Amino acid sequence: MTALPLETLPAGAVRRTLRTHREGPVLTVELNTPDQGNTVTDALLDDLLAVLQDQDPAVRVLVLTGSGDDFCLGGDRGEFARHLAHDPTGGGIRVSGTKARRVCEALTGNPAVTIARVHGKAVGAGVALALACDLRVGSEDATFRLPELALGLPTAWGGLLPRLISEVGAARVREIVLTGRIVTAAEAQSLSLLQKVVPAHELDAAVAEWARPVVRRPPAALRVTKALLNSLSAASRLADVSVLDPELMAAVVSEAHHDRGAT
Template identity: 60%
Template sequence: MYEDFKTLLARREGPVVRIHFNNPDAGNAVDGTFLDEMTTVLDAVADDPGVRVVVLSGAGDDFCLGGDRREFADLAGRDPGGTGIRTLGVKARRVCDALATSHAVTIARLHGGVIGAGLGIALFCDLRVGADTSRYRLPELALGLPAVWGGALPRLLSEAGTARIRELILTGDTFDAEAAAAISVLQKVVPESELDAVVTGWIKPVVRRSPAALRVTKAALNAYAAGTRMADATLLESDLLAAVVAARHAERG
């Protein structure tokens, strides 16, 4: 299903599906509605073998400023036991898994702020290009939350390296595009005016590849980069997140 949603615009242009985060007044925040709509579009992609490339981009000044803090607070207030937070975590995992396992090559076109959950979503894309003015941050710990969301932590560790990611999570420091490229969070850094040219340059060769060879190659890359499912601690993330949010709510009375 490629249409206009509340938080997204989705368009199929030949073999390319473009998903444009379209809630700029909220910094394209990740909330339950956003995750449901992303799932709808990515499910449609999964059922559409003609799609070869998926491109993610954001409206307004920022790609995505992370999770919706008001929604977190509301869910914790209405359900201190954490059921709502747990459900949100499961939705996040579903979206990230769909991006990681898509038969299509996924591209993140990044500008402005790429924060928290926004960075997590981008990391599950195969290719990532950032504007030279873009900025990145992992603020969860500074907000009193564990850095567990959608299975992004092992992806971060695999892509960028344990020592540097440990520092960025513990300090919550903002880092720029050049620093992001140095740790492989980005594959390319260009002026914002050149982002579309880079995306187009990636799309052109991909759509000429054998669909079967591309699908198998992506599956192999994912398999070699990941641990076994039995040892995959990210399966516990929604429960861990819910437990911490419930504990924080209890601490605050």
């Protein structure tokens, strides 16, 4: 699979924050707000849901990537503030959190094999989007960080924490979440946050190397195998409370907002 120009969507198209490109059975979805570091907004979540819900059944591989210097710099804090200004009880944050969970579930449960193509920084919600994919390849300069605690937020977005513990292990996750430190690409591979690390100019070739055999697999067998892998992975998580993520985030943020207003 060679890197081709992504299609330009017509003015007024629903997918305002994304660019997509279809090459046979391979669909590339690119987060496309590079001036904002591809931060996750409600508009981006809406666009991702639209793409994933309208996905052609003939798509066998879905590649998630980001434009510009970074994969995704996490949630849009300005939008959080606007939600709180509109509804101090956190109603808007609950709605946004529910969208986030639906997007991550749509990636994980996608009938196609999903591949995260990570370069530059993946922060917070960006880590969750990458982790929701089946396969993850990163450039040597890729880094991961979960700074939520330093921002006064719980690590409760899109079911990130249970997936992270399942993939990486509780002890390592505890240290990464509590310190909020940067994880390099090499360490991310050792922790299974990434399954492969390559020089930046080899990212497309690495994606193609995974996609090539997948598109040749019988579709029914592929779908069933993915469903089995997801079911067994979910079964290994004794309690997945990610359905509570929107409530937890809203409760913490609205309480902090109230406390600041009371002082």
